[in-house]
Amino acid sequence: MDRKTIASLYADATELGGQTVAVAGWVRSIRDMKNFGFVTLNDGSCFKDLQVVVNRENLGDAVYDDVIAQSVGAALSFEGVLELTPDRPQPFELQAKSYVVEGASAPDYPMQKKRQTREFLRTQQHLRSRTNLFRAVFRVRSVAAFAIHQFFQERGFVYVNTPIITASDAEGAGEMFRVTTLDLDNLPKTKDGHVDYSQDFFGKPTNLTVSGQLQAENFALSFGDVYTFGPTFRAENSNTRRHAAEFWMVEPELAFCDLEGDMECAEDMLKYAINYVMDKCPDEMEFFNKFVDKGLIERLQHVASSDFARVTYTEAVKILEEAQAAGKEFEYPVSWGCDLQTEHERFLTEEHFKRPTFVTDYPAAIKAFYMRLNDDGKTVAAADCLVPGIGEIIGGSQREERLDVLQARIKELGMDPEQYKYYLDLRRYGGCKHAGFGLGFERLVMYLTGVDNIRDVLPHPRTVGNADF
Amino acid sequence: MDRKTIASLYADATELGGQTVAVAGWVRSIRDMKNFGFVTLNDGSCFKDLQVVVNRENLGDAVYDDVIAQSVGAALSFEGVLELTPDRPQPFELQAKSYVVEGASAPDYPMQKKRQTREFLRTQQHLRSRTNLFRAVFRVRSVAAFAIHQFFQERGFVYVNTPIITASDAEGAGEMFRVTTLDLDNLPKTKDGHVDYSQDFFGKPTNLTVSGQLQAENFALSFGDVYTFGPTFRAENSNTRRHAAEFWMVEPELAFCDLEGDMECAEDMLKYAINYVMDKCPDEMEFFNKFVDKGLIERLQHVASSDFARVTYTEAVKILEEAQAAGKEFEYPVSWGCDLQTEHERFLTEEHFKRPTFVTDYPAAIKAFYMRLNDDGKTVAAADCLVPGIGEIIGGSQREERLDVLQARIKELGMDPEQYKYYLDLRRYGGCKHAGFGLGFERLVMYLTGVDNIRDVLPHPRTVGNADF
Numbered sequence: 001m002d003r004k005t006i007a008s009l010y011a012d013a014t015e016l017g018g019q020t021v022a023v024a025g026w027v028r029s030i031r032d033m034k035n036f037g038f039v040t041l042n043d044g045s046c047f048k049d050l051q052v053v054v055n056r057e058n059l060g061d062a063v064y065d066d067v068i069a070q071s072v073g074a075a076l077s078f079e080g081v082l083e084l085t086p087d088r089p090q091p092f093e094l095q096a097k098s099y100v101v102e103g104a105s106a107p108d109y110p111m112q113k114k115r116q117t118r119e120f121l122r123t124q125q126h127l128r129s130r131t132n133l134f135r136a137v138f139r140v141r142s143v144a145a146f147a148i149h150q151f152f153q154e155r156g157f158v159y160v161n162t163p164i165i166t167a168s169d170a171e172g173a174g175e176m177f178r179v180t181t182l183d184l185d186n187l188p189k190t191k192d193g194h195v196d197y198s199q200d201f202f203g204k205p206t207n208l209t210v211s212g213q214l215q216a217e218n219f220a221l222s223f224g225d226v227y228t229f230g231p232t233f234r235a236e237n238s239n240t241r242r243h244a245a246e247f248w249m250v251e252p253e254l255a256f257c258d259l260e261g262d263m264e265c266a267e268d269m270l271k272y273a274i275n276y277v278m279d280k281c282p283d284e285m286e287f288f289n290k291f292v293d294k295g296l297i298e299r300l301q302h303v304a305s306s307d308f309a310r311v312t313y314t315e316a317v318k319i320l321e322e323a324q325a326a327g328k329e330f331e332y333p334v335s336w337g338c339d340l341q342t343e344h345e346r347f348l349t350e351e352h353f354k355r356p357t358f359v360t361d362y363p364a365a366i367k368a369f370y371m372r373l374n375d376d377g378k379t380v381a382a383a384d385c386l387v388p389g390i391g392e393i394i395g396g397s398q399r400e401e402r403l404d405v406l407q408a409r410i411k412e413l414g415m416d417p418e419q420y421k422y423y424l425d426l427r428r429y430g431g432c433k434h435a436g437f438g439l440g441f442e443r444l445v446m447y448l449t450g451v452d453n454i455r456d457v458l459p460h461p462r463t464v465g466n467a468d469f
Numbered sequence: 470m471d472r473k474t475i476a477s478l479y480a481d482a483t484e485l486g487g488q489t490v491a492v493a494g495w496v497r498s499i500r501d502m503k504n505f506g507f508v509t510l511n512d513g514s515c516f517k518d519l520q521v522v523v524n525r526e527n528l529g530d531a532v533y534d535d536v537i538a539q540s541v542g543a544a545l546s547f548e549g550v551l552e553l554t555p556d557r558p559q560p561f562e563l564q565a566k567s568y569v570v571e572g573a574s575a576p577d578y579p580m581q582k583k584r585q586t587r588e589f590l591r592t593q594q595h596l597r598s599r600t601n602l603f604r605a606v607f608r609v610r611s612v613a614a615f616a617i618h619q620f621f622q623e624r625g626f627v628y629v630n631t632p633i634i635t636a637s638d639a640e641g642a643g644e645m646f647r648v649t650t651l652d653l654d655n656l657p658k659t660k661d662g663h664v665d666y667s668q669d670f671f672g673k674p675t676n677l678t679v680s681g682q683l684q685a686e687n688f689a690l691s692f693g694d695v696y697t698f699g700p701t702f703r704a705e706n707s708n709t710r711r712h713a714a715e716f717w718m719v720e721p722e723l724a725f726c727d728l729e730g731d732m733e734c735a736e737d738m739l740k741y742a743i744n745y746v747m748d749k750c751p752d753e754m755e756f757f758n759k760f761v762d763k764g765l766i767e768r769l770q771h772v773a774s775s776d777f778a779r780v781t782y783t784e785a786v787k788i789l790e791e792a793q794a795a796g797k798e799f800e801y802p803v804s805w806g807c808d809l810q811t812e813h814e815r816f817l818t819e820e821h822f823k824r825p826t827f828v829t830d831y832p833a834a835i836k837a838f839y840m841r842l843n844d845d846g847k848t849v850a851a852a853d854c855l856v857p858g859i860g861e862i863i864g865g866s867q868r869e870e871r872l873d874v875l876q877a878r879i880k881e882l883g884m885d886p887e888q889y890k891y892y893l894d895l896r897r898y899g900g901c902k903h904a905g906f907g908l909g910f911e912r913l914v915m916y917l918t919g920v921d922n923i924r925d926v927l928p929h930p931r932t933v934g935n936a937d938f
Contacts, residue, residue, distance in 0.1 A: 003725055005693065007625055024725045026690075026899045044692035044724075045625055075690075075901035077725070102725065103870060103900035111898075126684075126891040127898065129691035138688065142628040149618050156476055156514055159611040163929045164633065164677075164700045165646070165715055167936045177634070177648050177670070179677065181704045184647065184656060184664045195653045201646070201704055201714065202936035208633075208648065215595075215929055215938060219607065221495075221544075222598035223513035224474065231633045231699065235650045235670055245670065246634055255513075256472055256493045256546070256571065401572060422595040422938055429580075429596065430495045431572035432544035460632045460684055467636045467671035469684060469891055 001079060005045035009082060013092050017084040023050060023094065024077035024102060026130060029113055032068045039067065039096075041076065044129075047136060047283035051093040052078050059096065067096075072112060073105035073130070118456055125460050125469045133292070136284035137457055140277055141445045147276035148229060148250055148441075151269050157225040157252065162212030164231065167204055168419055175235040176207035177245075208233035212251050213436060214370075214423055217399065220253035220434055221426050227252040229441070237464055241453045242342075242390075244442065246462040253436035259372075259381045259398040262435035263358050266385055266394050267308050269439070270356070274304045277448055284449075293450025299388065300448070302355070309353035313340075313362045313379065319352055320344055339366045345384075345391035356387045369409050370423075371397040383437070390447050396437025403427035470548060474514035478551060482561050486553040492519060492563065493546035493571060495599060498582055501537045508536065508565075510545065513598075516605060516752035520562040521547050528565065536565075541581060542574035542599070587925055594929050594938045602761070605753035606926055609746055610914045616745035617698060617719055617910075620738050626694040626721065631681030633700065636673055637888055644704040645676035646714075677702035681720050682905060683839075683892055686868065689722035689903055690895050696721040698910070706933055710922045711811075711859075713911065715931040722905035728841075728850045728867040731904035732827050735854055735863050736777050738908070739825070743773045746917055753918075762919025768857065769917070771824065778822035782809075782831045782848065788821055789813055808835045814853075814860035825856045838878050839892075840866040852906070859916050865906025872896035 001022040009016060009023070025043030039052040056064040070076065080096040111127050121128040128134045152159065165179050181201040182188065188196040197205045212228040219226040228251040236243060252265060278285055278300060289297045311319070320334040332341045340348075340359070349357045361379040364371070371380035385394035400406040406427060410417050417424065445457040455461040460469040470491040478485060478492070494512030508521040525533040539545065549565040579593050580600060590597040597603045621628065634648050650670040651657065657665040666674045681697040688695040697720040705712060721734060747754055747769060758766045780788070789803040801810045809817075809828070818826045830848040833840070840849035854863035869875045875896060879886050886893065914926040924930040929938040 005625065024901070025693075044627075045694070073898040075725075075899040102902060103896070105898045109898045126687040126894060127691075129688055135691065138629065138692070139627055141630075142622075142626075145628050145630075146618055146622045149615055153611075153615045156474065157611075158513075158608055159614050160607065160928050161610075161614075161700070161717055163715060163931055163936075163938070165702075165931050165936055175650075177650060178653065179646050179648055180653070181644075181646055182653075184649070184651075184653070187653060187656070201706075201933060202931070203934045204936065206936050218595040218938070219598055219928065222596075222604065223607070224494075225514070231630070233634075237670075246632060248630055256544075425595060427572070429542040429574045429578045430544040432493070433571060459629050459688065462632055462634050462671070464670060465672045467632075467634055467673065467675050469632070469687070 003077065006041070006043050006048065006050045007045035009050065009092065010046060010048060013082070013084065016082045017092065019082055020079060020097065021082050021094070022077065022079045023052075024075065025050065027070055027072055027074045027076060027105070029072060030068060030070060037064070037068050039070075039076070041078075042130075042135075044135065047132075047139065047281075047287065051090055052080065052096050053093050054096045054099075059099075063099065067099055070101065071105040071107055071109055073109040075102035075105075076100070077102055118453065122455055122461075129459075132287060133451075134456075136281075136287050137445070137449055137451055138459065140281050140284050140449055141457060143280045144273050144277050144445060144448055145229070145441070147273045148269065150276070151272045152225075152227045152252065155225065157227050158219065158223040160212075160216055160219045160226045160228055161230060162209070162215040162228045162251075164209050165202070165206050166209045167202065167206050168214065176210060177233050177235050179206045179208060210234060211249065211438065213253065213438065216251050216253040216436065217423070217426060217434065220255045220436070221430065221432070224255045225252070239464055242443070244454050244458060244461050244463050247454070247458070248441040250439040250441055251436060253434065255432055255434045257435045258433055259360065259383055259396075259435055262396050262398065262437055263308075263310070263360075263383050263385075266383075266396060266437050266439070267356075270385070270394075270444075271304045273444065274300050274448065278304075288450050296450045303387070306355050308385070309349075309355055309357040310360065311348070311353070311357060312360050316340070316348055316359050320347065323347065323352070337363050337365065342391040345386040346388070349386040349391070350388045354388075356385060358383045358385050367397070369413055369415065370399050370406070372400045373405055373409070381435075385437075387447055389450075389452075390443055393443045393447060394437050394439050396435065398433070398435040401427060401431045401433055403431065472546065475510070475512050475517065475519045476514035478519065478561065479515060479517060482551070482553065485551045486561065488551055489548060489566065490551050490563070491546065491548045492521075493544065494519065496539055496541050496543045496545060496574070498541060499537060499539060506533070506537050508539075508545070508547075510547075511599075511604075513604065516601075516608065516750075516756065520559055521549065521565050522562050523565045523568075528568075532568065536568055539570070540574040540576055540578060542578040544571035544574075545569070546571055587922065591924055591930075598928075601756060603925070605750075605756050606914070606918055606920055607928065609750050609753050609918055610926060612749045613742050613746050613914060613917055614698070614910070616742045617738065617908075619745070620741045621694075621696045621721065624694065626696050627688065627692040629681075629685055629688045629695045629697055630699060631678070631684040631697045631720075633678050634671070634675050635678045636671065636675050637683065644706075645679060646702050646704045648675045648677060679703060680718065680907065682722065682907065685720050685722040685905065686892070686895060686903065689724045689905070690899065690901070693724045694721070708933055711912070713923045713927055713930050713932050716923070716927070717910040719908040719910055720905060722903065724903045725901055726904045727902055728829065728852055728865075728904055731865050731867065731906055732777075732779070732829075732852050732854075735852075735865060735906050735908075736825075739854070739863075739913075740773045742913065743769050743917065747773075757919050765919045772856070775824050777854070778824055778826040779829065780817070780822070780826060781829050785809070785817055785828050789816065792816065792821070806832050806834065811860040814855045815857070818855040818860070819857045823857075825854060827852045827854050836866070838882055838884065839868050839875070841869045842874055842878070850904075854906075856916055858919070858921075859912055862912045862916060863906050863908050865904065867902070867904040870896055870900045870902055872900065
């Protein structure tokens with residue numbers, strides 16, 4: 001008999017009521033009432049469990065005792081009658097007729113029913129997705145990823161897989177991981193004693209990408225609208241709740257588009273993802289709202305239905321300075337020219353505007369070389385999107401499309417123009433107004449779930465000292 | 470006036486006929502007929518171009534001469550009336566009323582109208598997607614990627630981002646790229662003279678992943694059905710048309726599923742992707758069929774509508790031996806126990822079965838340690854899918870779920886069981902029958918487009934000695 005998923009039982013319960021069906025899943029708990037018992041089974045197809053009723057009389061003593069003796073975590077399959085139970089909390093249960101042990105579980109199974117700390121569960125990454133929390137987190141992560149793809153594909157954007165291994169440094173500053181096939185115990189050297197990268201796999205030093213933006217621009221200036229969605233890397237030696245060494249980024253790039261159009265796209269995308277996940281994952285969202293972050297659903301609904309605030313950096317600094325003057329204490333004092341810290345970002349979005357907020361037109365000195373210089377000569381057409389509870393979730397900008405301005409900027413910063421030949425070519429051959437942004441995908445998942453540590457939204461997080469599993 | 474994409478002109482032509490619209494795009498060619506001229510414009514939103522008619526009388530001499538003097542590759546925007554032309558090859562043209570140079574193009578623009586070799590275009594990766602061939606390839610790549618996501622999401626699979634940086638070697642054999650933040654010019658050493666990886670970012674040696682399968686299994690045994698879709702890496706020093714150092718893999722993993730269910734899923738997925746791309750990209754497919762691979766569409770339609778052939782390795786070897794005996798010449802002779810070469814795979818799928826073919830139950834000795842041992846004790850429950858023109862496109866297997874059999878196999882191969890602790894845990898705690906496969910995404914794109922070199926289906930290919938752009 002073909003197995004049915006528990007999700008399909010919930011979807012087709014009316015039709016399946018009274019019928020014999022086959023299911024399989026992992027035991028979450030077993031209760032023995034001597035002559036009958038309950039097995040709570042989850043097969044991962046949905047957040048909800050299935051209650052299986054085992055009856056001593058129907059199954060016989062041997063089979064009944066065998067079921068009841070199974071350990072939490074065991075993989076079992078059952079055939080039985082799906083009995084609708086409209087007067088109970090769950091809409092149906094399965095009256096078992098037969099059962100098979102697909103795989104027993106050892107008594108030292110680490111995912112026992114009792115409440116475990118997230119710190120402990122991080123040591124059990126291969127099993128933690130069997131808990132309610134991680135079952136919900138990784139389903140939402142998957143659904144949110146698809147929402148992002150669907151949003152862009154519906155709008156005709158081309159998905160571009162920009163390279164992971166790169167010989168360039170998109171930000172001009174990031175701390176990067178070196179990629180090599182050289183034998184580190186026996187490094188080839190040049191005559192002057194340096195590592196001889198001409199013998200490396202690519203014939204030169206290569207790193208893991210920190211951003212696909214520069215390459216995405218190549219494709220935006222062919223396809224108009226493109227996006228990337230892939231892993232990016234930062235070798236930052238920082239141990240915070242918001243940083244991982246390996247994380248996924250979404251980087252759309254839009255030709256014939258200015259900063260205003262860029263912000264509209266970012267706002268539409270966030271709202272689309274929120275609505276999509278709330279629609280597809282109601283059980284998971286209810287769980288987060290109840291056990292992780294009370295008020296989450298209301299906050300997300302508010303965001304999905306309200307216009308994002310917009311404020312220039314210069315105005316934002318004034319707001320922060322006024323707050324300081326009125327007694328608000330910041331760890332880092334604010335003045336024009338400084339980079340905004342998370343505490344400032346959260347004040348703006350949580351306390352002042354009380355909704356997602358775009359801060360635009362930052363000082364050129366604190367932003368990347370490729371951002372378009374404004375007419376004031378000191379700010380650039382950048383827009384960071386701040387959201388309550390997280391701070392910056394999106395960083396975007398209009399790109400400098402003027403060849404001479406970009407060349408001057410590269411020179412001013414002491415960068416090597418030769419390394420940016422291709423990037424400059426885009427301005428030589430039909431360059432045009434264009435803009436884009438980067439969304440840290442894990443930050444979106446944190447925002448959608450209320451989970452406050454990036455280690456708990458990555459399947460197998462990589463942070464300083466951690467590359468297990 | 471809001472810009473309309475050329476795709477939207479084609480979609481809404483009837484409605485827009487006679488109206489004034491704004492467009493922007495890149496010049497593909499300009500023809501000057503003295504008193505009027507034609508600008509062929511493409512904005513990347515679809516495969517088709519837009520013909521813009523410029524008229525000296527309407528625009529005035531200065532503007533007309535300015536348009537005509539533009540170079541190929543320039544980014545121009547126009548406002549004009551969309552005139553339906555039902556009696557011409559193209560359904561409409563734009564009668565220009567005004568125009569703006571968004572970005573001029575230099576006369577040395579490398580993407581001139583003349584036919585260029587693919588080898589030359591590989592040196593122009595930042596511009597080659599403006600040609601017909603690469604515009605079609607990278608659109609199909611994007612649409613095929615979305616088809617894969619949609620196929621799995623519609624079926625309730627959870628998308629899992631398995632880690633890129635890893636301390637384990639999934640295949641037990643792959644040639645891997647080392648990832649490090651150690652200063653190669655000044656490597657820290659242990660007392661016994663080896664590289665001191667305890668000082669590296671992760672505190673131990675790490676590499677780029679060759680497969681996300683082992684981690685995907687963690688999630689399959691929580692969620693039932695999962696898939697990965699991300700970059701994988703091989704540091705193989707091989708320069709073939711089918712191998713790149715960095716490529717994207719799709720790796721579904723299905724719990725409570727045997728090899729038969731695995732093959733059904735693979736076959737359904739391939740057919741879904743073919744149908745989806747043929748439906749969404751008719752212009753691109755027609756282009757490939759005409760200029761790249763005559764017969765492509767017919768072949769794909771045949772595949773989408775026919776059952777894939779199935780043959781055991783043992784039977785396949787017999788077929789190949791009989792072909793040899795009948796005079797077929799292979800570079801590598803065939804006998805039971807040998808690995809099948811591309812020439813053998815192509816003979817089976819192209820000449821013998823004339824359709825995609827699953828070869829199953831390979832000798833254990835030539836397959837990975839995690840494949841489930843068959844009852845004959847010498848073959849494993851593996852299934853490779855071969856397709857005409859490519860050879861192997863999918864490699865799958867049922868996984869060994871029996872703890873004792875897997876432990877024995879790991880020992881037999883001299884592997885370190887400690888490195889596979891988590892993997893073995895999955896067999897200790899509710900292990901179950903499960904299976905999965907890996908699809909080389911670039912091979913799928915090659916198959917869909919008829920393009921025969923992997924360098925031409927990767928946006929910025931990484932191969933030995935090549936990490937440009």
